[in-house]
Amino acid sequence: MRRVKSGAKIILFTILKYFFEKNELAVLADLATFAANLGIMSLLVIGSVAFDAIETPFGKTDKIIGGAATYISMASSYLCKPVNLVAVVGGDFPQEQIHQLNSMGVNSEGLQIKEDEKSFFWSGKYSNDMNSRDTLVTELNVLGTFDPIIPQRYQGCEYLMLGNLSPDVQIKVIERLEKRPKLIAMDTMNFWMDVAMDDLRKALTMIDVLIINDEEARQLSGEYSLKKASRIIRDMGPKYLIIKKGEHGALLFHEDKVFFAPALPLEEVFDPTGAGDTFAGGFIGYLAKLDQVDFEHMKRAIVYGSAMASFCVEKFGTERLVGLTNEEINDRLKEFVVLSSVELNLD
Amino acid sequence: MRRVKSGAKIILFTILKYFFEKNELAVLADLATFAANLGIMSLLVIGSVAFDAIETPFGKTDKIIGGAATYISMASSYLCKPVNLVAVVGGDFPQEQIHQLNSMGVNSEGLQIKEDEKSFFWSGKYSNDMNSRDTLVTELNVLGTFDPIIPQRYQGCEYLMLGNLSPDVQIKVIERLEKRPKLIAMDTMNFWMDVAMDDLRKALTMIDVLIINDEEARQLSGEYSLKKASRIIRDMGPKYLIIKKGEHGALLFHEDKVFFAPALPLEEVFDPTGAGDTFAGGFIGYLAKLDQVDFEHMKRAIVYGSAMASFCVEKFGTERLVGLTNEEINDRLKEFVVLSSVELNLD
DSSP states (O other), X not given: OOOOOHHHHHHHHHHHHHHHHHTOHHHHHHHHHHHHHTTOOOEEEESOOEEEEEEETTEEOXXXXXXXXXXXXXXXXXXSSOEEEEEEEETTSOHHHHHHHHHTTEXXXXXXXXXXXXXXXXXXXXXXXXXXXXXXEEEOGGGGGOOOOOOGGGTTOSEEEEOSSOHHHHHHHHHTOSSOOSEEEEEOOHHHHHHOHHHHHHHHTTOSEEEEEHHHHHHHHTOSSHHHHHHHHHHTSOSEEEEEOGXXXXXXXXXXXXXXXXXXXXXXXXXXTTXXXXXXXXXHHHXXXXXXXXXXXXXXXXXXXXXXXXXXXXXXXXXXXXXXXXXXXXXXXXXXXXXXXXXXXXX | OOOOOHHHHHHHHHHHHHHHHHTXXXXXXXXXXXXXXXXXXXXXXXXXXXXXXXXXXXXXXXXXXXXXXXXXXXXXXXXXXXXXXXXXXXXXXXXXXXXXXXXXXXXXXXXXXXXXXXXXXXXXXXXXXXXOEEEEEEEOGGGXXXXXXXXXXXXXXXXXXXXXXXXXXXXXXXXXXXXXXXXXXXXXXXXXXXXXXXHHHHHHTTOSEEEEEHHHHHHHHTOSSHHHHHHHHHXXXXXXXXXXXXXXXXXXXXXXXXXXXXXOOOSOOOOOTTHHHHHHHHHHHHHHHHTOOSXXXXXXXXXXXXXXXXXXXXXXXXXXXXXXXHHHHXXXXXXXXXXXXXXXXXX
């Protein structure tokens, strides 16, 4: 696939942005295909797009927009446009939310709308210290029978982020791509380890980067030590493993190398919902933007992911992820650099 | 107080080392006084010297040497010799353990030996994941009536590390120093917040650096957010606050600045006992060695503390802290630097 020079990219992005803003989706789709063929529109995101109802010590929401793919798409859209979304919602999903995503640079051609069904719904309540949460309601609805359809224009994508979903669906997505992406990253959760371990094992052999939290890494490997766990999990397939530790930062393992990025100490974590997905979005968005797949770029991508996640938790749901400025993001990144910079002058 | 040039320091240290190795403690004491008057023998450590009996998933010890001041002294001795120890033990404390400390550069003139009494004894058992521990036995013994006596030769010390003890004893130590040290760092624990909060509050007004863990910071401040907690605690007195988060690293707060140092991801934590004290020892030892008290040096000191702590947990008790080489320490420091190094090329 041909690569275009960065000047051409900038011009193309400007044109794309214009049509996004005008909401000219048909024109946009054609342009998207054109750009995809040039190999520069290459991020594909799959996962849930859903309703959440959240209760934290700071307040309570009605049904608001949520779902892994929503957070991933929004976060990555600040780094790489457009984001090609594959997901499913019911007829109850508000059109204006789809337009919101579109306006942020998310291509919703791959978003199936099942008019007679209901969207996935999750409701949860956080403990006072925000360190644990109880699930109050899980209604799978459309997600129970989700058959991921990849629009033809999405074919040729180079970066694929598989948000947390049944491993069976994650495998289908990979199998339905005509050409294997340059990088496949995947999230999963304990639930799938309990009920779909065979499928999960198969999925792990097909991906490059697994992004999970510490608890999940321990369950998947049967090892408490994250360093030992990281080797066992990478033996299952992924060359890169990211272990998220929430407020305690994230670890990246590859070959014999380890990188650690802290989480920013925040005044207040208002709502942690979606922070992990936002992290994944920032991570994959950065790699797709730079179009580089190596340890050094993954380190930077993790810092971008952490920065995006630090915004996410400041307000309910996706609220803080809408309308971020480049300056805000840059300032946050600088805070990360300052936070862990030290000069030791070793021999 | 006059400062000597670094060439003179090196010569003096070589002479001191010679007498340590010869076990010529009387000569050493005179030399120590001489050096102290020059302002270069300036680390004073106070805390418990004790027996521990430890059970972890990896094994079980009989009574072994432990106590906050033991770990602090050993760790700091790799950076700054001699370490002037103030503590109390009973007649049951083995002379060879004191010689062990002496051989590492720890001056035990301030170690009171109460022949007819027993040393402080603690026994604990760690959970399978090492994340919690139950105290099985606490016998205060000599520590119950500890009256800290500062030998005349220790007067003039510039760096003081107050290991975890009753705040009343910590205050006495400060009050018994003829000249206020350049830097006073202190550790404490939840227990004292419960039973001696008034004394603790007074102690906090007398120190520069408080070193506590996240749980203790939350209890002391009544705030869950560590960032908010850090402000409340610093309003109580200390200009610098270090919050240790165990396997999740450590945070340093000062004015509007924050620094985070990760803990090294280890294959196995064999025995966490004393890791926090070892961290404190590496921290204060580095500052005493460099004789610099500012945020940048404290950042580096925290990395040294983390490196020393990463050794401590690899074996039972103080075992791993004996006989470390400079090369081992340097290699560990380099691992820390690699672990969190990332270049972002921000504007």
